Amino acid sequence: MLAVGLAALGVAIAAGLTLRAFDENMMFFVEISDVVAGEYPQERNFRIGGLVVENSVEREPGSLALSFRVTDMRCELNVTYEGVLPDLFREGQGVVAHGRMADNAVFVADKILAKHDENYMAPEVAASLAKHVDEKMAPLQDGDTGCNAE
Numbered sequence: 001m002l003a004v005g006l007a008a009l010g011v012a013i014a015a016g017l018t019l020r021a022f023d024e025n026m027m028f029f030v031e032i033s034d035v036v037a038g039e040y041p042q043e044r045n046f047r048i049g050g051l052v053v054e055n056s057v058e059r060e061p062g063s064l065a066l067s068f069r070v071t072d073m074r075c076e077l078n079v080t081y082e083g084v085l086p087d088l089f090r091e092g093q094g095v096v097a098h099g100r101m102a103d104n105a106v107f108v109a110d111k112i113l114a115k116h117d118e119n120y121m122a123p124e125v126a127a128s129l130a131k132h133v134d135e136k137m138a139p140l141q142d143g144d145t146g147c148n149a150e
Contacts (some may be wrong), residue, residue, distance in 0.1 A: 027094040031128045032072040040101060048107060049096040049128065057091055064124065067106075070095060072128045088114035094126075 028046040030039070040046055054074055056069040065082040068091075079097055089095060089112060099109035 007050055031131075032070060032077045033075045035077055035101065035107070036075040044100060044102075045098055045100050045110070047093065050081075051129070052091045052095050053087055054088070054091045059074075070097065070107075077107055078105070079107045079109055080119040081111075083110075084100050085112055090114075 028041055028044075030041070030048055032048055032050050033037070035041060035048060048070060050070040050072040053069040053071050057066060057070075058068070059066045063082070064084065065080070065087075066102050067078060067080045069076045070079055079099075080102075081099075093114060096113040097109035098105060098111040098113075099107055102108045
């Protein structure tokens with residue numbers, strides 16, 4: 001009985017440590033509209049995705065730092081990134097950014113992913129864009145401006 005009890009305790013401890021590791025390393029996808037509304041994980045990294053807004057990319061001369069805006073067709077969010085961009089990153093194209101929100105309401109990305117061809121978009125981004133395009137076509141309710149950033 002003692003051996004069975006110790007084995008069960010070992011399995012329970014291993015399962016607990018595994019679940020804790022999953023929780024710490026889990027990367028949540030948050031829609032841009034939710035981020036603008038303040039509904040995002042405060043103390044951890046998460047992912048956002050959408051389309052890079054046309055004419056929004058600004059590069060700092062002589063550095064790898066840049067800023068741009070990403071939209072989910074309802075709201076826009078300012079993003080900053082410092083590093084080498086994927087070759088397929090460009091305005092009007094889909095992008096997924098990993099990072100966290102800064103105190104100044106700017107998303108600070110530590111990783112940027114661009115779609116690998118013209119026929120693919122991350123499933124979360126495609127669902128978010130489709131949802132907000134459908135909402136844009138529907139009439140707004142009284143008092144709803146369409147985006148909390150407006």
